[in-house]
Structures are given as structure tokens and as C-alpha cells.
Amino acid sequence: ETGVTQTPRHLVMGMTNKKSLKCEQHLGHNAMYWYKQSAKKPLELMFVYSLEERVENNSVPSRFSPECPNSSHLFLHLHTLQPEDSALYLCASSQAAGTGGDYNSPLHFGNGTRLTVT
Amino acid sequence: GQQLNQSPQSMFIQEGEDVSMNCTSSSIFNTWLWYKQDPGEGPVLLIALYKAGELTSNGRLTAQFGITRKDSFLNISASIPSDVGIYFCAGYSGGGADGLTFGKGTHLIIQP
Numbered sequence: 001e002t003g004v005t006q007t008p009r010h011l012v013m014g015m016t017n018k019k020s021l022k023c024e025q026h027l028g029h030n031a032m033y034w035y036k037q038s039a040k041k042p043l044e045l046m047f048v049y050s051l052e053e054r055v056e057n058n059s060v061p062s063r064f065s066p067e068c069p070n071s072s073h074l075f076l077h078l079h080t081l082q083p084e085d086s087a088l089y090l091c092a093s094s095q096a097a098g099t100g101g102d103y104n105s106p107l108h109f110g111n112g113t114r115l116t117v118t
Numbered sequence: 119g120q121q122l123n124q125s126p127q128s129m130f131i132q133e134g135e136d137v138s139m140n141c142t143s144s145s146i147f148n149t150w151l152w153y154k155q156d157p158g159e160g161p162v163l164l165i166a167l168y169k170a171g172e173l174t175s176n177g178r179l180t181a182q183f184g185i186t187r188k189d190s191f192l193n194i195s196a197s198i199p200s201d202v203g204i205y206f207c208a209g210y211s212g213g214g215a216d217g218l219t220f221g222k223g224t225h226l227i228i229q230p
Contacts, residue, residue: 004160006160040222041222042121042122042219042220042221042222043161043206043220045218090160090161092160106151106163106166107161107163107218108163109153109160109161109162110160111158111159111160112159112160
């Protein structure tokens with residue numbers, strides 16, 4: 001599967017570290033998303049970029065900082081995280097700009113980065 | 119915000135059995151989506167439903183968009199080992215990315 005690629009697959013970091021998650025999509029989509037997946041909880045939308053501009057920020061703590069340099073790449077910069085931030089972070093893309101799962105362009109997800117904060 | 123009640127939370131079945139799971143909500147949705155997540159991977163879209171009452175099949179999978187627009191179900195017939203995974207429903211009510219709500223998932227386990 002070469003549609004949406006996320007790196008690294010696994011990341012362990014201390015609370016004082018700074019790290020970045022990377023996502024790349026090869027589907028020609030114009031919107032990209034970061035979701036947080038925690039056990040026994042629904043997927044939580046964190047950020048949406050449409051045409052490289054941020055259109056959603058669902059009250060995510062400032063220790064998470066997204067960056068979208070172009071329509072194919074998305075980053076999530078992490079600093080001074082807390083243990084409760086440990087989760088699977090999923091990147092997704094879609095063709096419908098900024099609509100996140102519009103009926104004519106459902107989300108395509110990457111395989112995620114499993115983040116553990118110690 | 120909107121919430122989806124997905125049930126059951128987990129299912130333990132024998133290979134060859136049929137499976138049924140559903141999602142309900144107090145809110146109305148314009149679109150229902152069903153995703154499957156295999157271990158170590160991201161969710162993959164299985165079926166998308168766009169009209170109330172719509173019944174759609176994808177191989178051994180059948181899903182329906184409830185007539186009230188507040189629920190949807192997914193059936194899997196004659197389960198096989200590769201059906202193991204977590205199945206998520208998602209409802210879309212329009213208005214941008216916040217309009218997509220996910221259920222908590224149904225964990226399907228197939229016993230030999």
C-alpha cells in the first residue's frame with residue numbers, strides 16, 4: 001500500500017524530548033488530517049489542512065504543532081508531551097478539500113505512528 | 119458533540135458464522151461509512167452509504183443506512199480468519215471535518 005505513508009511506525013520519547021511525525025500521501029488528494037486513536041475511544045480529529053492551509057484545530061494542546069509544506073506532506077511536531085498523549089496517531093487524506101469524509105471522498109488512512117511518552 | 123453508540127464492543131465467533139454489528143445515534147447523518155482496521159494498520163474503508171434505506175454489499179459484507187438516518191448496521195456472512203480486526207462506523211452530518219463522527223469500534227475475534 002503506497003497511498004498514505006507514515007513514519008516512524010513506533011516512537012518512544014521522554015516528556016522533555018522534541019520529535020516529529022511525518023505523513024506523505026501519493027493519492028493526489030488536496031486535504032490531509034491528523035487523528036488521535038486511543039484505546040476504547042472514538043477517533044479524535046486533531047488537525048485538518050485543505051490546500052495547505054489549516055482549516056480545523058479542535059482545541060488541541062499547543063504541545064502538538066502541525067505543519068503542511070505542500071499538499072502531499074504533513075508533519076506533527078511534538079514537544080514536552082505528557083504520558084496521556086501516548087496513542088496511535090493516524091494521518092489521513094481525502095480529495096474533498098477541508099470536508100473530512102465528505103460523502104464523495106472518504107478518508108484514506110496511513111498505518112499510524114504508535115507513540116509512547118515515558 | 120455528536121456521539122455514535124457502536125455495539126457490540128467485541129465479538130467472539132467461530133469461523134463460518136455470520137456477524138452483525140450496528141451503530142446508533144440520537145443525531146441524523148447524511149452519510150454512513152464502515153471502516154475496518156487490521157492489527158498494526160490504519161482503517162480502510164469497506165462500504166459507504168449515502169441514502170436513507172440504502173442497502174449496499176461488498177462481497178460478504180452488507181451494510182444498510184437506517185431509514186431514520188440515525189443508525190446503520192454491518193453484516194458479515196460466513197466469516198473467515200482474515201475478517202479479524204476492529205470495525206468502525208462513522209457518520210457524516212456535513213459542515214466540514216467536524217461533521218465526521220466515529221464509533222468506538224467492534225473488535226471481531228474468530229476462534230478456530
